[in-house]
Amino acid sequence: MRDTTTARKNNEEFAGYRFVDHVARRAVSSLSHVIGVKSVTRPFWNRWRASGIDDEILMRFLGAIDSIEEWPHAAMELVAEAERNLPGLASHTVDERVAYLRRLSYLAHMAQWGCLPMTDLKREAYRKSRDYYVEAETLAWGENYLQVRIPFNGHDYAGNLHLPSDEPGRRPLVVILHGMDDTKEEHLATENALCAAGFAVLGIDGPGQGESLILEEKTWPADFHGIVPAAIDALAEPYRLDPEKVGVIGISWGGLWAVKAAAADERVAAVYDLGGPIDAGRWKKLPYFLKSKYGQVLGIESPDELPDYRTVFSITDEELLRRVRVPVRIIHGAKDPLVKVRDKEWLRQTLRELHPGQDVSLLTYEDGDHCCTGHGAEIRADGAAFFSRVLGVPASSLDEKRNATERTTA
Numbered sequence: 417m418r419d420t421t422t423a424r425k426n427n428e429e430f431a432g433y434r435f436v437d438h439v440a441r442r443a444v445s446s447l448s449h450v451i452g453v454k455s456v457t458r459p460f461w462n463r464w465r466a467s468g469i470d471d472e473i474l475m476r477f478l479g480a481i482d483s484i485e486e487w488p489h490a491a492m493e494l495v496a497e498a499e500r501n502l503p504g505l506a507s508h509t510v511d512e513r514v515a516y517l518r519r520l521s522y523l524a525h526m527a528q529w530g531c532l533p534m535t536d537l538k539r540e541a542y543r544k545s546r547d548y549y550v551e552a553e554t555l556a557w558g559e560n561y562l563q564v565r566i567p568f569n570g571h572d573y574a575g576n577l578h579l580p581s582d583e584p585g586r587r588p589l590v591v592i593l594h595g596m597d598d599t600k601e602e603h604l605a606t607e608n609a610l611c612a613a614g615f616a617v618l619g620i621d622g623p624g625q626g627e628s629l630i631l632e633e634k635t636w637p638a639d640f641h642g643i644v645p646a647a648i649d650a651l652a653e654p655y656r657l658d659p660e661k662v663g664v665i666g667i668s669w670g671g672l673w674a675v676k677a678a679a680a681d682e683r684v685a686a687v688y689d690l691g692g693p694i695d696a697g698r699w700k701k702l703p704y705f706l707k708s709k710y711g712q713v714l715g716i717e718s719p720d721e722l723p724d725y726r727t728v729f730s731i732t733d734e735e736l737l738r739r740v741r742v743p744v745r746i747i748h749g750a751k752d753p754l755v756k757v758r759d760k761e762w763l764r765q766t767l768r769e770l771h772p773g774q775d776v777s778l779l780t781y782e783d784g785d786h787c788c789t790g791h792g793a794e795i796r797a798d799g800a801a802f803f804s805r806v807l808g809v810p811a812s813s814l815d816e817k818r819n820a821t822e823r824t825t826a
Contacts, residue, residue: 460529462789467602468522477526488537491527495544498523510555517552521545521601530597534630534712542599542630549601553578557611562655566620568646571634574627575620575647576600578611579655587616588661588807589651591644593677594619595668595691595787596709599626606665606796613800615807616657618647622673624713635715638728641676648683659683661807665799666692668754668787675731675763679739686806688799689746691787694759696729737766743775743806747795749784775806 464474473494481490498520505513521544528541553561553576560579565572580587590610592603600619607617621627622643624636644664652659663686666674671692678684711717723729731737744767748760757780764778779798781788788795 462785463787464526466605466789466792467525468519468605469526473523484532487529487532488527488535488541491523491529492537492541495520495523495527495541514552514556517548517555518604521548521552521604524548525599525602528599528630530599530709539630542627545599545601546627549576549604553604557581560611564618564651566643566647566650568643569623569637569639571623571628571632573620573622573634573643574600575618576607577651577655578607578617580611580614580616586656586658586661588614588663588803589616589618589648589657590663590665590803591647592617592619592665593622593644593667593670593673594625595670596625596713598667599630601626603667605792606799609796610800610803613804615663615800615803616655618651620647624715629713633715636713638723641673641680644673644677644684645681648681661685663688663803663807666690668692669696672696672729672731675740675744676736678742678744679736682741684742686742686803687740687744688802689744689760689763690795691748691752691755693729693755694731694763696725731763734766734770737763738770740767741771741774743802744777745799745802746776746778747788747798748778748780749786749788750780750782751784752786754786 461474465471477490477494481487498516501516505516508516524541524545528538528545532538550563557578560581562577562579564575564577566575592600592606594600594603600621603619607619610617620643621629622640623629623634624640628634644662648657648659648662651657660683662683664674664677664684665688666672667690669692671689672694674684674687674689674692678687710722714721714723716722726733744764746760746764748755748757750757760778760780764776767774767776781791784791
């Protein structure tokens with residue numbers, strides 16, 4: 417795994433982007449000036465809405481900037497404005513304080529949008545997002561929320577662990593593997609909904625993701641999926657987790673790693689694949705934003721340094737899929753511009769042929785974008801029902817915790 421300071425250096429020419437991609441970089445910058453940031457970023461709107469950014473704030477923010485370069489400064493002004501209300505929170509209820517701190521975390525998260533260059537301002541925005549998240553979850557969950565570290569490949573990685581408060585015995589665990597430009601703090605609503613449904617939930621920034629990349633300069637290794645068994649090893653005994661009842665949610669790139677984790681470790685008992693690619697190594701076909709992000713997460717400076725995509729960025733090998741002997745739920749958007757529906761149909765069909773009788777299903781949202789960001793509440797409910805069924809959590813626990821779910825995801 418590359419983990420060097422030199423791999424993270426910035427310079428004025430590239431403003432923190434990894435790849436020497438002059439034409440694309442200038443084209444995107446010029447495009448944002450010509451047709452507006454709103455048009456350039458429209459595919460991401462539902463994702464920010466799903467993270468708790470309301471339309472009034474989103475439109476106000478987008479209307480205040482004329483180019484991508486102005487992004488972090490304008491977003492941090494919104495954060496600073498919201499921070500001015502913090503002293504008055506002392507007189508509010510706990511739920512009101514939690515909601516406000518979560519909103520601050522989301523705002524700061526938007527300020528460090530994953531496709532932006534790696535700058536000091538981006539790092540500051542991420543720290544605020546993380547710290548407000550921690551403050552909110554500690555207030556909301558008390559000792560049932562913990563910051564944890566997962567040892568893996570000679571380093572350790574930051575995670576957020578939510579524990580259900582009233583589950584006797586060992587708890588089933590759901591691990592959330594997010595995508596290339598997410599952070600673990602972005603998926604708070606999913607963590608809280610699953611925890612309220614009776615699961616221990618781990619959101620983690622693995623190598624090349626979120627905190628490990630932005631603050632600790634750790635880049636993606638070829639065996640990224642090994643973070644899942646490492647998490648099981650580290651957390652099962654201390655937190656009374658059932659190592660035989662582990663589910664993995666893979667979001668975008670995380671979907672590919674979730675399948676690989678299931679193939680590599682029999683303790684992974686279920687996979688929920690949300691928008692994962694099956695073959696993401698076709699460099700020439702990638703949009704510019706992903707090319708630049710490839711460079712950041714891999715810690716490379718040139719396309720010549722790309723690893724072999726067949727071993728790192730593909731799950732089309734039938735020998736690999738033959739080892740995925742667990743229930744798999746695939747959720748996909750018909751309008752996903754990055755991953756085609758036919759790819760996910762192929763994955764479902766191949767798994768069914770390799771494992772007759774195995775529980776493999778595909779739900780396609782006809783209006784769904786990448787990861788179906790406009791259907792967050794439905795997908796969280798579907799995921800909770802899936803894991804409840806295949807990991808053995810009593811269905812009654814979902815009813816018993818419905819009020820808690822509504823409170824923690826509001």
